[in-house]
Amino acid sequence: MSPALPRSSHGPGSRYAARAAFSRTRPNRQARHINLTPLAHRLTERDQWLAWMLHEHRVLTTQQIARLAFPSLRTAQRRLRTLHEYALLDSFRPLVQSGSSPEHYTLGPAGAALLAAQAGCELSEMGWRPSHTGRIAYSPTLGHDLGTNELLTLLAAKAGTTDACLPLWLSERSCARRWGDLVHPDAYAQWCDDGWREVPFFLEYDTGSEQLARVEAKLASYAAFTTATGTRPALLIQTRTASREVALRRRLAEPARSLNLRVATASADFTTDTPWGPWWLPLNTPSRRLPLAELASHWPDLSPAYKAQAGESDSLLSLPVPPLPPTGPARRP
CATH class of the missing domain: 3.40.1350 (Trna Endonuclease; Chain: A, domain 1)
Structure with missing residues (x-):
């Protein structure tokens, strides 16, 4: 079934047509078989924060990630390519009617395995599957x-x-x-x-x-x-x-x-x-x-809906992800 998208001429998602996912070439890895040990000295706090952000929000473009966590778009592109090689992230580019779309990043197999290890849970509890990126790429809600x-x-x-x-x-x-x-x-x-x-x-x-x-x-x-x-x-x-x-x-x-x-x-x-x-x-x-x-x-009577609930600290999976990386606005490449 073709996705029902608006006919706006601009804005996020405005030019999306029937989609195809084109992931970059990378060795075929399954999350359950990934050895995370070599990544221990390669992943920064910002990298790990980004994995949690993609688990929380499903998909972010290069530009969106850059404005959140990097001093420039080029710096973001270099680091994201590296994280893709590590399989921490996966990516695709949707087909658009004209021009080219930015790279869209999702949680990769190593990222899913890393978060499961940090949360102390099985990979199945993460809700991640090998088809994760493809399902997002073809989703009518993209x-x-x-x-x-x-x-x-x-x-x-x-x-x-x-x-x-x-x-x-x-x-x-x-x-x-x-x-x-x-x-x-x-x-x-x-x-x-x-x-x-x-x-x-x-x-x-x-x-x-x-x-x-x-x-x-x-x-x-x-x-x-x-x-x-x-x-x-x-x-x-x-x-x-x-x-x-x-x-x-x-x-x-x-x-x-x-x-x-x-x-x-x-x-x-x-x-x-x-x-x-x-x-x-x-x-x-x-x-x-x-x-x-x-x-x-x-509206002076506004009040927040969110309050920390008992037991949330028992699992990282239920805690809110900070909107900005732990290092704040001044970030190293």
């Missing part, structure tokens, strides 16, 4: 996943170079593990900037492939989450196009008001490069768009 990760990597990179802060970023899978009986957001994060109070938010990255009625139906789940947990994170909806944002706002305004939800929208037409900027427009208050951090002032 454009959606990349769009979600694009927005969050931009926020994380901003936090790494300024006084802004992104202390937490949970993937769709982590959200499902914690709150799947109530809500299914594409991500959950907490953001603060310029001395503003922290803005906890669920993210819905809207590609335009869902009918408006289905998006509207999700609001009841978020209202139930607020009631059940006693917390109130904002719900941010980013659309691919401004026209889709207008349609969503028209459809969601009344349900959001009646459910007493804190909802703001933006479109990739505005937020592609600066999602922290004044692009977020709260529902039912159409006066002006606000910077992301200023939503804390607009």
Whole structure:
């Protein structure tokens, strides 16, 4: 079945057509047979952090990884090629309608074996399979996943170079593990900037492939989450196009008001490069768009959804992955 993708002319995933995965040549290795001992003196803390990030967020492009963890794109490319040779990472390039796509990185067999060893679990508990990269490359949600990760990597990179802060970023899978009986957001994060109070938010990255009625139906789940947990994170909806944002706002305004939800929208037409900027427009208050951090002032009753739960420290698999590597913004090649 062909993937249902939007017809946007720009933005992450906008040019994806029927996909083919082309992994670089590398000796055929199975994760269970990999000897990790030779890598002990070759892998840095940043390398190991990157493996955990790809386990958490499934796929990141070269540019996304570079903005998070490297001083330049060229430096990132050199190190990523080395990590690919080590089989820590796997990679592919999707087929696009014109031009060429960037390298897309996923967790490789050595990476999966390394994380299993660090977590003290069997490889099967990692959820990794030899077909891992191919399944991601051909997934109909690839454009959606990349769009979600694009927005969050931009926020994380901003936090790494300024006084802004992104202390937490949970993937769709982590959200499902914690709150799947109530809500299914594409991500959950907490953001603060310029001395503003922290803005906890669920993210819905809207590609335009869902009918408006289905998006509207999700609001009841978020209202139930607020009631059940006693917390109130904002719900941010980013659309691919401004026209889709207008349609969503028209459809969601009344349900959001009646459910007493804190909802703001933006479109990739505005937020592609600066999602922290004044692009977020709260529902039912159409006066002006606000910077992301200023939503804390607009909605002073916001409160974080995430709290450490008893027993999480028993396994690395259940702990959030820091959005930035342990060495901070100044990183060695």
